[in-house]
Amino acid sequence: MFSKACEYGIRASIYIAEQSLQCKKVSLKEVAFAIESPEAYTSKILQQLVRERIIKSIKGPNGGFMIDNEKIETLKLSAIVLAIDGDSIYEGCGLGLSRCNDKMPCPVHHQFKAIRDNLKEMLTSTTLKSLALEVECGLTFLKR
DSSP states (O other): OOOHHHHHHHHHHHHHHHHHHTTOOBOHHHHHHHHTOOHHHHHHHHHHHHHTTSSEEEOSTTOEEEOOHHHHHHOBHHHHHHHHHTTGGGSSOTTOOTTOOSSSOOTTHHHHHHHHHHHHHHHHHOBHHHHHHHHHTTSSOSOO
16 A cells, blocks of 8 residues: 555654654664665665655764654654655555546445545544554564
């Protein structure tokens, strides 16, 4: 459903948020290791998240990636998805047809639309903090 870059971006954001809640900055190597992603690919994703102001990059010997605690409180998953994949996830046909819509639906249009609507609701209502706290408590995990 999400692109591979978006999956890694979500996982990286959750990891960085978890560490930021403990007042820690993390390096590219730490993030790539924590989310099991190639370092070069992770670097490109993190750069995109920095450009979109999802995460902060602090240069220097004590630098690293972090997210302000105030931002962690309010940042929704939808912002990360939008930054990497755009809003196309909320559009489109479940069968890939170009002319599928409410007036001329494909065979799965109405069921797929309900799934897309549920996904949008989940992404716009889930905070990064709630996910980071679940990982921190051991209720969920970022590695396979």
